[in-house]
Amino acid sequence: MTSSQIIDSVLDQVDSGLEQSLERLFALLRIKSISTDPAYAEECRKAADWIATELKALGFDAAARPTPGHPVVVAHGPEQVGPHVLFYAHYDVQPVDPLNLWHTDPFEPQIVEKDGRKIIVARGASDDKGQMLTFIEACRAWKAATGSLPIRISLMLEGEEESGGKNLPPFMRDNAEELQADIALVCDTDMWDRQTPSITTMLRGLVADEVEIIAADKDLHSGMFGNAARNPNQLLAEIIASLRAPDGSVTLPGFYDDVAEISPELKAQWAGLGFDEKTFLGAVDLSVPAGEQGRTVLEQLWARPTCEINGMSGGYIGDGFKTVIPARASAKISFRLVSGQDPQKIRAAFRAHVEKMLPADVSVKFTPHGGSPAITVPADGEFLRRALSGLTDEWGKQAVITGSGGSIPVVGDFKSILGLDTLLIGFAHVDDQIHSPNEKYDLESFHRGIRSWVRVLGALAQ
Structure with a gap:
């Protein structure tokens, strides 16, 4: 088969297996892995063991490794061909308080209708269990359709991201040789809009x-x-x-x-995103940008x-x-x-x-x-180019490069400890209400997120 035919067969596997993928997501969402509360330590262990068991069933050498806090799940695929990626996500979740504002049990996931869309409602649906499972289910589809993964894949899944993550950097330092790869992948970010995928390459x-x-x-x-x-x-x-x-x-x-100034090409791309400065500020009852004069709001947020x-x-x-x-x-x-x-x-x-x-x-x-320090991935990198291509193929709309005004410490750790650049690829939306009552993840985000990773992994294998 051609590479295109192989991709199509894996995507067919994703579509036909979506119901089973949702069942696995719901099983993980039912585990109350609240990392900041010691009362839920056993639940965090349960979540780590659940993930390790699923990865073992896919042929990964996987284990829930102990730390002074909650376990870190580390897994390595058997394949030794192609580039080597290290995928990161976190299985712990925020507390659910105030419980009285939830419309349903936060640990009994539901699919409901909202604004004509089907959404998955549960604590951790978006941040970060749903996002994490998009990658694992993409690996599952590759294995089911072809018998193997298209490239070398390792995973490092944390259980303390929502409570400071203090044990992850020393864990990475202690296991730096084992965790070496060519690029890190993180699924804990948003799309630009509901139909435009994005890769975040700049973190302040x-x-x-x-x-x-x-x-x-x-x-x-x-x-x-x-x-x-x-x-x-x-x-x-x-x-x-x-x-x-x-x-x-x-x-x-x-x-x-x-x-440094951003490149004219990147500035032009940001100008074409259709970002409405008045709407952005108006949403918080403001109207006048307060940063450096002569800079767009996106420049102020991402690049200054x-x-x-x-x-x-x-x-x-x-x-x-x-x-x-x-x-x-x-x-x-x-x-x-x-x-x-x-x-x-x-x-x-x-x-x-x-x-x-x-x-x-x-x-x-x-x-x-x-x-x-801030993190920037080179805009002309080969891994970035291939990942953008895979996302564009899935969504039928040019994937864009975005920045973030915030900071994600693990990305800095990847660079300082492992020497890895990171591609942040996520399928969440700004209205997912992460950390808040009634957290949700669009069913389309979950389904097409799996399909997107199938295409990205295939593109990285080219």
Whole structure:
């Protein structure tokens, strides 16, 4: 058979086996694998064992490996031909609270109608059990239709993504040689819209710092000490105000030194996505973009670094009024970084900026809250090109390259620990209500997600 005929036979297997695929998804969704609550530790173990058993039945060398927390499922296919991919997803889920807002039992999956579409409603349906099963079921279809997988496939499936994932990086370091591959694949993201598949190739990094300004040794009466005593609230406000220029840019010295412009080709593609800036901001009752002037909102979100004030406190903030000059004032400040920026360099620049503005009798305390670099996959990479081709073939619409304003720590770990680039390919939608009551996953997302992975794996084998 030709490669096209082989793909068609595997897709036929997906379609004819969809009911059984749904039964397996529902069985996994019924397992209450809430990782953050110790009461559900056995359920997390049960989910890991369930996945390992399914993978073993497909011919994988699979096991639920112990960690100080919940198990990591590692599996390796027997095939030794073609490129080697490492697929990542997570089997743990968020708590279901508030339970009274669910329309159905969160761990008894249902297929219901919504806006003319069939949707799967359950905790974990979208994040991330449904997404994970699209890949596993695609492997199942390849095995059933052809007797083998088209390329070398390994899987690493985590049980603590929703509770910080602190045990995964050391697990990866301890097993780095075993986990080597040519490219990592992650299924935990959205499509661009309901009919346009996408691959996320840009994730912003993050630097988070808490700053505390300390002046007098106690809170002071503003009538007795006003003017004479330094007010930390005012000083902190001045420092915060100085972080941004009137044009929306960040003022830290050297902040943009390592920031590259996106290519004209990528800028043109983003311009053609039909993104409506007014609708995007209007949905949260805003209307004027606040980032760097002269940049589109998508550029601001995906390709430009930012500085945000996430929280401020100081003095009396209770009901009524208290005329006090506080002894201390603090703020939580984060920087979203883009490719090329060094988190430690940005943290040092921020702290130096603060210290430069302090009067002689005022001190400062900094508390770090994490830092990670941005990730960018080369836009001309061969694996990216093939994956885009497979997605386009399935959806009949050109797959697009997108960025993300957020950060996914495991992608940074793939790069720093294993040296792997990552393709983020997902079939979720922005209205899936992940982490919220009535989480859902479109039936089409599940079905065509399986078909998409069949085509992507076939494209990677070409």
